[in-house]
Amino acid sequence: QAGLAVAALGGSPLAEHGVGRNAVKQALLAQLVGAAGMAEMRAIKAALDPTGKLAPGVLLAR
Numbered sequence: 001q002a003g004l005a006v007a008a009l010g011g012s013p014l015a016e017h018g019v020g021r022n023a024v025k026q027a028l029l030a031q032l033v034g035a036a037g038m039a040e041m042r043a044i045k046a047a048l049d050p051t052g053k054l055a056p057g058v059l060l061a062r
Contacts, residue, residue, distance in 0.1 A: 003028040019059050026059060 003013035003025075014032070019025040030038055038060075045060045 004031065007032055021058055029059075 006013040014025055014029055019029050033041070042060050048054075
């Protein structure tokens with residue numbers, strides 16, 4: 001809830017430390033960017049890392 005409140009005020013609750021394996025931050029990111037945003041990020045990840053070797057299981061796990 002705090003992260004959504006920060007975003008509502010124009011701030012960014014997810015900044016220089018990223019999201020990574022943190023389940024709370026992953027859920028917040030999904031809420032902030034929506035299903036379409038997550039799909040776009042997965043498409044970019046797949047294009048840049050088709051074999052899934054870079055940071056496996058971090059944020060955009062298959």
